[in-house]
Amino acid sequence: MSELKKTITPLYGMLTKTSDAEPVIVRLTQNRDPSSTDNLAYLVQKDEKNIPLGFDTYVVPDHCTETLPSLNNDKRVTYELPQSLSYLHEGDVIRINPRGGEISVIYRHHSPSNSLFLTEQCNSRCVMCSQPPKIQPDSELAEACLEAIPLIDPETEELGLTGGEPTLLDEKFFEILDACKRHLPNTAIHVLSNGRLFNYLSYAQKLAEIDHPDCVIGIPIYSDLAWEHDFCVQATGAYDQTIRGILNLARCGIRIELRVVIHSYSATRLLYLAEFITRNLPFVEHVALMGLEPIGFGKTNLDALWIDPVDYQADLEIAVSRLVEAGMNASIYNHQLCILPTHLWPFARQSISDWKNVYLPECEKCAFQDRCGGFFHSSMRKYSKSIKPIETVLPEHEIIL
Numbered sequence: 322m323s324e325l326k327k328t329i330t331p332l333y334g335m336l337t338k339t340s341d342a343e344p345v346i347v348r349l350t351q352n353r354d355p356s357s358t359d360n361l362a363y364l365v366q367k368d369e370k371n372i373p374l375g376f377d378t379y380v381v382p383d384h385c386t387e388t389l390p391s392l393n394n395d396k397r398v399t400y401e402l403p404q405s406l407s408y409l410h411e412g413d414v415i416r417i418n419p420r421g422g423e424i425s426v427i428y429r430h431h432s433p434s435n436s437l438f439l440t441e442q443c444n445s446r447c448v449m450c451s452q453p454p455k456i457q458p459d460s461e462l463a464e465a466c467l468e469a470i471p472l473i474d475p476e477t478e479e480l481g482l483t484g485g486e487p488t489l490l491d492e493k494f495f496e497i498l499d500a501c502k503r504h505l506p507n508t509a510i511h512v513l514s515n516g517r518l519f520n521y522l523s524y525a526q527k528l529a530e531i532d533h534p535d536c537v538i539g540i541p542i543y544s545d546l547a548w549e550h551d552f553c554v555q556a557t558g559a560y561d562q563t564i565r566g567i568l569n570l571a572r573c574g575i576r577i578e579l580r581v582v583i584h585s586y587s588a589t590r591l592l593y594l595a596e597f598i599t600r601n602l603p604f605v606e607h608v609a610l611m612g613l614e615p616i617g618f619g620k621t622n623l624d625a626l627w628i629d630p631v632d633y634q635a636d637l638e639i640a641v642s643r644l645v646e647a648g649m650n651a652s653i654y655n656h657q658l659c660i661l662p663t664h665l666w667p668f669a670r671q672s673i674s675d676w677k678n679v680y681l682p683e684c685e686k687c688a689f690q691d692r693c694g695g696f697f698h699s700s701m702r703k704y705s706k707s708i709k710p711i712e713t714v715l716p717e718h719e720i721i722l
C-alpha cells in the first residue's frame with residue numbers, strides 16, 4: 322500500500338484531563354472583548370500573554386495549562402486541546418464533554434464541508450452504508466445540533482444535515498431545519514435522506530411548510546428494479562416508499578437530488594437506471610453518480626461490493642450522456658480524473674469532504690492534481706488499478722473543468 326500524501330483532519334479528540342462538569346457547546350473566539358461571552362470559549366494561543374479574563378471557558382493548546390497561572394488562579398474552566406485538534410480556529414464550534422474527556426468538532430469555519438450529524442438511527446441498512454446505524458436512543462445529537470446552529474457563522478455557504486436518517490427525528494427534524502432558516506438564512510442546506518418517510522404526503526407537506534429558501538433533499542437510488550434497490554438498502558418495500566417520497570416532495574415543490582452510489586450491485590443496472598430517471602423523475606434538479614466510500618458497511622462488505630471503477634466507465638459514459646441528452650444536470654462524485662475518459666471530466670466534482678480527502682504519492686507527478694477529487698482516506702484499502710499520473714497538460718480545447 323502506498324503512503325498518503327495528505328492526512329485526514331480529525332474531528333474528535335481526547336482532553337488531557339476529565340472533570341465533573343456538564344457538556345458544553347461553544348464557539349471558539351480570539352476576540353478579546355466581545356459584546357457577549359455567552360457560548361464563547363476563548364482560544365488561547367501558544368505563548369499568548371495577557372489573556373483576557375472575562376470568559377467562562379478557555380481552550381488552550383496542549384501542554385499549556387500549567388503555564389497559564391492567571392487562568393488557574395481565577396479558577397476559570399480551562400480545557401487543553403490534544404495536539405491533533407491544534408488546527409482549530411476562531412469561529413469553529415466544538416462540543417466538550419468534560420466527564421467523558423471528549424472533544425468533538427461540530428463546525429469548522431474555514432471548511433466548505435460542514436455537516437451536522439442529526440442521528441445514528443436509520444430505517445434502512447444499506448450494504449455500503451458509510452455510517453452504520455445504531456439502535457440506542459441518541460436524542461442528544463439533535464439537541465446538540467439545535468444548540469450549535471446559532472453559533473455557526475451565518476455567512477456559511479453550505480451546510481449538510483445527515484445521519485442516520487434525519488427524517489426519523491420527526492418534529493425535531495423540522496425544528497432543526499427551521500432553526501437553520503432562522504439563524505442561517507443565507508446558507509444552502511443539503512439534507513441526506515433515504516426519502517422513505519416522504520412516502521407520507523403529510524410529511525412532505527410539513528417540510529414544504531418550513532419554506533426554507535435554499536434546501537435540497539439528496540436521496541439515494543440504486544436501481545430501476547425495486548427488488549434490487551431493496552436489496553441494496555436491505556429493506557423490503559423501501560423502493561416503493563422512496564419513489565413515492567420523491568414524487569410527494571416534487572408535488573410539494575421541494576428540490577431533489579438523486580444519488581447513485583456505484584458498486585458491484587448497482588453498476589450492472591446503471592444504464593437502465595439513467596433511462597428510468599430520465600423517463601420518470603426528470604424534475605429532479607441534480608443526479609450525482611458516486612464512487613463507493615469503503616468504510617462502515619462499505620468496508621465490511623467490500624469484497625462483495627468492489628468493482629474497479631475503470632471497469633464501468635463505458636456504462637458511466639452512456640448514463641451521463643443519457644441524462645444530459647434529456648436536459649438533466651448530472652455530476653460524477655468520488656472518482657479520480659485519471660480513470661475517467663476526458664470527455665467525462667467536465668462532470669467530475671471535487672466532492673470528497675476535505676477532512677477525509679487524500680492523494681497518493683504518485684499524484685505529486687500529476688498535472689491535474691489540483692483539479693482531481695482524489696480519494697477517500699478509507700479508499701486506501703482498495704482503489705483502481707488504473708491510477709496513473711497525468712503527466713502531460715492536455716490542450717485546453719480537450720477539457721473544460
Ligand code: SF4
Nearest residue numbers: 657659684687693710
Ligand atoms: S494521478 Fe492525478 S488524476 Fe489520478 S488520482 Fe492522482 S491526482 Fe487524480
